[in-house]
Amino acid sequence: MSLERPKDRDSAGVQRHSADEIADLLGDLVIGREEHINAPGYVIPPDAVQETLSLLKNEAGFDHLSCVTAEERADRYESIYHLKKFDDATQEVSVVVPTAKDNPVSQSAEPVFRTADWHEREAYDLVGIDYEGHPDLRRILLPDTWQGHPLSMDYDQERPQVVSLREGANPLQEDHRDDQDSETMYLNIGPHHPATHGVLHLKATLDGEQVADVDPDIGYLHRCEEQMCQNGTYRYQIMPYPDRWDYISAGLLNEWAYARAAEDLADIEVPEYAQVIRTMGAELCRIAAHMLAVATFALDVYGDFTAIFMYGIREREKVQNILEDLTGQRLMFNYFRLGGVVWDLPEPRDEFFDKTRDFLEELPEALEEFHDLITGNEILQARTIGTGVLPPEVAKSYGATGPVLRGSGVDYDLRRDDPYGYYENLDWDVCVEDGCDNFSRLLVRMNEVEESAKIIEQCVDILEDWPEDERNIQANVPRTLRPDDDTEIYRAVEGAKGELGIYIRADGTEKPARFKIRSPCFSNLQTLPEMSNGEYVPDMVASLGSLDIVLGEVDR
């Protein structure tokens, strides 16, 4: 049983470092210690970032830069590097890099972790910290013409930022036709293009039909989600927002990310019954999300709204009906509450269980049909096997997670490695494929649907037998939550696309002082150039489809 493995590995292989051992390892680099709820924090000077992270990566095995949080405090700027291990996600370390108010310059972590590239660009864009040695420090979410950094303290929210088209650089305007000597062709793929799954702009340089370089340009769907969460109260006002990040029916998975972080922050114990319902709902969402991922991937490779797309949508529809019965909503569920869920299973319960079981019964047949149509098809295999290759080390360095990472042969799933909910008590497996290509990522998703079905089935059995007088759906949580001043937490769950993390810093009020979202799609999308450079345009489109990004979550 795979769930036992992290514990085995702990005793057998992965060394667990105590906080003091790490402090010894870092030696003089540490100028202070902090205690975050999830991990020990080490304060280091801004010119020692690379050295510290290299030490932690190479000597202590912290090879996963999960997230970079930047924030402005009363007297300083701060970049926090949240590190984990791919071999053991429960081992975490926070590296805190304070920089001076008048000169917020900090060393870039990009040479050590390539994922820091985009994360630091975002930090620069929204908070205004300069990263020295960063290869390409420009705005990422906001337009180039934006004035100021919206999450910094002196930013005037009232000031209008109207920039006419003439003032701003129009990325589509540049005329490359007169460049007679050039061997390559510059092509704007998106923001409106059938294959970009939303508003993504790929600046592609083509050499004939092959991709010489591609630079994803994101931010078209930026909706200030972090800021909105900072303006909401913990208890009720934040929970509806996660539904809107990854809106491809992965809502409950996203809600769980916030619920987990906030519950650990405020020390709330969730009743077991609610955990089972949460687990079931989350896995239903995962099936719905993966179905759409498989369907749209097929759409990208097949090139038309074909049978397989409609079959995928058909199965997803059944899941959505069940979720509608459970939560009352089809897309923006808002079903979780801190300390549990908002209401119990729908009455009559038997009907709900029957409906869910019917769906699970029909699912293997539908998946069989999918395998016949997609994975068994020679042309699809010729198109996807060996294309969009993402070697495991590269994937790790970019902080790729979820099916993308597992398709590269890295056995990393937070549901098992950093257990939450009711997953520990259930019998299921983590799906890993080591082909590292588009086909592997497709297989991982299809296999995960089967595993999710297994989880749901067990949850339904458990819920059916649950004694009627012990159905406690919510813990007793105060109406207004005020976590202690200056407590910080970073917690992640396994979302549909990968590791969905939330960083919250409390300041003693009923609203978070800093709310940072670590979006799996954001990190996953960074690997696109790595996967598609040198390949054909159709393969780049297939790779993009296999990453399964949702722009709502990339841009937040």
Place this chain on the structure above:
Amino acid sequence: MTPLQQGPILLPERIANLIGLGDGLLGQVVGGLIAAFLIANIMLAMTAVAGPWAKRKITAAFTDRIAVNRIGPFGLFIIIADAVRLLSKELIVPEGVDRPAWDLAPIILPASALLGFAVIPMGSGIQLADPETGLVFAFAVASIASLSLVMGGYASNNKYSLMGGLRAVAQNIAYEIPLIVTAASVVIFTGTLQMSEIVAVQREALISITPALTIPQWFAFVNPFAFVLFLVANMAEVGRNPFDIPEAPTEIVAGYQTEYSSVYFVLFYLGEFLHIFLGGALIATLFLGGPAAPIAALEVIPGFVWFLIKIWAVFLLTQWARSAIPRVRIDQLLDIGWKGMLVLSFANLVLTAIIVGVIV
């Protein structure tokens, strides 16, 4: 049909006789024009049914949907609604397009396909012309389509269009050679390029059980290998899945037709469907006995109906492929064309030549 010594009476002649103009030049011209008008309209009407209605219904059946069913019986009036919609749209001419070429491309595509139908024997005496080089003529005019695609792609001043146009040319060259070489193997059997003769040869019996239950000598039965080769090459020729890469909606938006709207778009669309039907007509003529019934007992059904059934069967096949088969990549497509299809088609040609030389 009552075949004479000189071959069957063609449609223009019949019309000329019918309206009493006789065999003279005037009769030939007027009869020819009316016949051409009739055949073109039959084909256009078929395309009108196929494009807005049949395609939707067929795809819907493959993908578990219902498709158009609100306007008229079986949603058939959607054809009129679509025609009004498409024709009333604004024709947007992008800046910097290469004007004469950009305007000509959408006209050439359907025209080339319509020309091809001139030599196809459609049964019930419907054939516009029957030159001795009929087969060559059909392939020659059908090939003009590539010109239209590259013109449209190049003149559109759009990189996606350009890529689509270049893909179309690369694809058509790679598949036209196997297509024609495979057709040549049929010619070796028949010893003629004349369409009516090719059909006539296939009327002979392959296996005869009773006079009513005779399986004719269709080349699909005589040489199924060539038939399959031709079907596949034809799929690439008309640019349908798995070979729809000149359009490739998810990669290069709509390929060569990206910048076309309104009437020009309709013309492109029309041209594509006409080409599918022309492909079907060639397959029917070369391999499925033209307008002949499969067994003698079924000859009560007119030849023209059989002909339509056959080309719609080919159309159905393309739609099936479209719904179920992924698209290959451009380099894979060229590999299949040059390394696979070309070799196989020549092997087929040589084998056929040997067999015909030894046996016949």
